[in-house]
Amino acid sequence: MPPKKAAAGKAKRAASPTKKPAGKGKGVASGKDKKPAQAAVPQFITDAAIKIQARIRGYLARKHVKKMREDKIAMEKEMEELRANAYRAEVEYERKQQAKQRKKDQEERARIAAEKKLRKELLEACFDDEEDDVIKLLAQPGADVEMADTHNNTCLSEAAAGGAAGIVRLLLSKGADPNSQGEFKRTPLWRACFLGHDQVISMLLDAGADPRIGNDTGEIPKYVANKPEIREMLEAFDLSKTDKLVAQFNARKAEKEASIKAQSMAKINEKASEVTSAKEAYERDQKNLKKAHQELEKRIHEYDTVVGEAKPEELCNITLQTVKDAEKTLEEMKVLADESADNFRSVKLALRNLKDAEGAEDEDEVGIRIELKELDEVLMRDVGNKIRDSGKWPLVIDVSKQVSVFLRYTDTNYVNACSSTNMEPNKLRRSLLGGIRYGKPMVLDLMDVDLMDEIERAFDVIEFGLFDEIMSKGLLQNEAYMKLIRKDDGEEYHPNKFQDSRAQKFKLIIITSNRDPKESLVESTYVMRVKVKK
Template sequence: MPPKKPPVTKAPARAPVKSTPAKGTPAKVTPGKKVSGAPATGAKKPGAAPSKGNVPTKPKEKVWTKQDDAARTIQTKYRQFRAKKILEKKKKEKMDYEELMNKLEHEAFLKLVQMEQEQAEKDRKKEEGERRRRAEEIKRKKRMLEAAFDGDNEEILQILKEVKELDDKNNIGNDVIGKNLRDRHLLAMVECEDANENTPISEAANGGNADTIKLLLDRGANPNTQGQFKRTPLYRSAFAGHLEACQMLLQNGADPRIYASDGQNPEQVASLAAVIQLLKEWDISQTEVLLEKLETEKEKRLEEVKQRRAAEESILEKQVEITQQEYDVMQKQLNHAYCELEKRISEHDNAVAEGFNRPEILVQAIQDAETEVEILKMNTEKSRDKLSQAKLKLREQQKGGDDGEDPDDLPGLKVLVKELDDVLFRDVGNKIKDSGKWPLIIDRTGQAATFLRYRDTNCVNALSPKQMEDDKVRLSLLGAVRFGKPFILDMMEVDMFDTVSDRFDNILKGLMGLIMDKSIMQEENYLKIVKESDGPDYQKNKFNDYRTSSFKFFIITKNPYPPDNLMDNTYPIRIYVPTAR
C-alpha cells in the first residue's frame, strides 16, 4: 500500500492590501458600500493596515549559542576570581590592621610600663636622696651639738660652711629668694636640737664654752631656749658651775628669772658660790634692756624676713603667671590639633564611603595630624611640669617651709581605680553627697575613663567634634536624666570646661550652670531640652522622679593641675596608682 501523502497545510490567507491613493487623488469607493464620514484627502483610514513599505519588521529571537555559554563561563570564572582576590585583599587589610593595632597596643603597653618603671626609679632615687640627705643632716646636727659642747669653734664654722656649700650644690641663688633660703638653712643649723630638745648654745653653756656661746649668739642663737624639763642654757651653765659662760649669757640677754619644770631657777641650782653671787647681784634692769634689744632685733629680722618673703612671693607669682600663660597657649594649640585630627579622620571616612580611589593621601594627612598631636602633647607635658614646679615653689614660700612639699600631695580624695565603684556609684560614706558638688576625676593614667566607658554611662569626649555636636550632646544628657545614668565629660589632657560650657549654651542658655547646681534634674529644666522629634521615649509622662534623681555628672581630666575655679566648684578625686618600691 503506497504511503499516504502528508496533509498540505494551507497558508493563511493574506489580507488584501489596499493601495493608498496618491496624494491628491480621491479614494476609490467600492460600489454598494455605504461610506460615512470619509477621511480627508491624504489621511490614513483608522484601523487600516499599513502599506507594504511601512510594515515594521519583527525582531529576531536571540538564539543561545555555544559561544554564549563560553562567554558566561568566562564571566563567571572571572567574577569568582576577582571576588576571591578582593576577599583576600580585604582579609589581608584586616590582618594588617589587626596586626598594626596589636603592635600599637603592645607598644603602648610597653611605653606605659616603661613610664611606670621610670617613675618608680625616679621616686626610688628621690626617696634614696631624701633619706641620704636626712642622714647627712642628722650627722651634721650631731657634729654641731658635740662641737658646741666641746667648744670646737673651728668644727662649728666648718659645719656652717658645709651648709653653704650644700646650698651652692643645690643651685640656690644669691638673689632675694636665695639669700632668704640660705639664711634659714644657717639658722636652722645654729638652732638645731637633739633628742632632748637642747640646742647648740645650751650644749655650749653646759660645757662652759663662753667663746662658743658668743659665736652662736652672733649667728642668731636664742639665749633663752628651753630644752628638756624647760631648762635654759643659763640654768644648765649655773648647774654645771661655769662662771664665764654664765656671764656671757647674762650679758647677751639670758633671763635668770625663768624657772624650769622642777620649779627652780638658775640661782637656786647653781653649784658654784661665784655663780650664785653673780646671779644674785645681777641687775635685772640690764636683762630687761637686753631683752628689749633682743626683741627689737628679732622684730627687725622678722620684718626683713617678711619683706624678703613678700618680694619672693611677688617674683614667684610673676613666674607662675608667665608659666600659666605659656601653659594656656600650649593647651589651646593641643585642643586645635585634636580638632584637626578628628577632621582628618572624618574626611578619610567620608571619602572612603564615597569611593575615593586614593585614600593613602588622606591616611598620610591623618598620620601628620597624629604626629602634631604627639609633639604638642609632649610640649604641653613639659609646660605642665614647669607650671607645677613654679606653683610648688610658691606654695613652699607661702607656707614658709624649707623642706619642700611633695608634688603628689595635692588636694583631692586619693582612690584606686578598683575603688571607683564604691566612691562614685555607691558613694560610700556620702562624701560626694555631703559636698553638694559633682566629682572631678583627676587621672593621668586614663584608667578611670576606660572604667567608666564600660559601665552603663553616657560619655562625651570634649575633644571630638562629632561627639560634641549639639544634638548628640543634648540627647546624651537627656538620656542620662531620663534613665538615671551618669553623664560623663572627658576633657583628656586639655582644660576644656569653659569651652564646653559655651558649647552647651548652644543647646540651652546656662545649661552647664543647671548641670553643676543639679537643677537640671527638675522637671521644668530638663523638659526645656526635649524636642518633638525625640520620639515617645522622651515624652513628659516617661520621666519619673526615681530615675531622674539617680542622674550623676562626672568630669574626667588627665591634667593633674586643673584650674582653681573648677577645683572649687567640684569634688576632686585623684586616681592613685601604687608603685612598687
C-alpha cells in the same frame, strides 16, 4: 472596470498611507492613550519573590550578627590593647616616680647624716672651747648658732657648761638666745652657775640672761650656784637692765624672723610666678591639642566621605594624606602637652613643698581609688550611694582610657568633647535631653584635654546658665528640663513622654585621661581615680 484596472486600483490604495481618523480631539481617544490590560502575575514569580526576600532578610540578619560579633571582638581587642598600653604607661610612670622618690630619699638621708655630723662636731667644739673649729663649722651650709642636741641644749648652753668664754662671746655676738632652755629646762646661765664659771656668767648677764628663770623644778640659778660670790653677783645685778636687754633681744629676734619670712615669701612669690607661667604654657598646649584632635576628626570625616561617595582615587589619596598629616601633628601636640603638663605639676609640687605642704604628688591626689572591675558597681550603680550623698556628679580620672571604651559600649549617651559634631548645640541638647528622657547616663569624655571652659560655653549656647544648672542638679528639679524641648524634636520628645521617676535616674559622668585635671573641676565633682593593673 476591466480586471487589470481594478487590480491596479486596489494595489495603489493598499500602498498609500493610512489616513488618521477624523475628529481627533475632545471626546475622541487616540490609539496611544489606550493602556494595555495588566496581566496577572504568575504564582511562581510571587513565590520566587517571597523566597528572595526571605533569603535577603536572612542574609541581613546574619550580616548583623556577624557585625555584632566583630564589634565585640574589636571592643575586646581595643580594651586589651588599651589595658596593655595603660599598664606599660603606668609602670613607666611609677618607675619614674619611684626613681625620683629614691633619689629624694637618698638626698634626704645624706642631708640628715650631714646635719647630724655638723651638729655633733659643732656642739663638741663649743663645749671644748675650740674657737677656730666653731668659726669654720658655723660657716658651713645649714649651720646655725641655735643648733641643739636631742635634749635641746644649744651651742651657747654647751659653751656655758664648758666654761668656754671665747665661744660664749662669739655666739652672743651672732645673736644666740641667752635664755634658751634645754634639758630639764636649764638655761645657759643656770648651767654656768651650777658649774661655777664666773666669767661666762658675767657675759651672759650683760647679754640679757634672766637670773629669774628656773629649771623644771623651779630652782633659779642663784640657788644652784656653787660659789657665794656667784650668788652675790646674781643678787646685785640690776633686773631692770635685764628686762631692757630681753626686750631688745626679742625685738632683734622678731626683726630677724620678719626678714626670714620676707625672704621666704619672696621665694614663694618667685615660685608662684613660675607656676603661673607653667600654667599658661599648659593651657596653651591644651588648646593646641584640642585643635589637633578636632582637625584629625575633621580630616577623617572628609576621607570617609570621599571614599563613601566613590570619588576618584587621586582625591582619596590626597584626603588620606591629610589624615596622616593630622595624625602626625596630633602626636607632636601630645608630646608638647605632656611636657608642659609634667612641668606644670613639677612647679606646683615645688611650690607646695616651699609652703610646707605635702612632699609627694600622689599624696596630694584627690579622689577615691577604684579598679576597672569595680566601675559598674561604684560608678554606674552607686552601691552605698556615695555619689548621690556627695551631691556632685562623678569625675573619673583614667590615664588608661579603658573607662572611655567601657562607657561607649554601655547604654549611655556618649559625647566626645573633642568632637565638633558631638558638641554641636542641637546634638548636645538632644544627648542631654535623651539621657533625661530615658533615665540613663550622659558621658562627657574630655580625653586628655582641658575642655571645661569650652563645654560650659557650648551648653550656654543652648540655654544661658545651663551648665551651672546641670552641675547643681537644678535642671532635674520641678521638671526644669522641659524648657529644652523644641517643636521639631518629634513625638519621641513630647512632654508627655517624660517621667520624673526616669529623670531622677539621669546621671552626668565626666571622664578624662588627664592625670591632673583643672582644680575647679576637681572641686566641683566626686573624683574617682582608676587603678591600672596588669
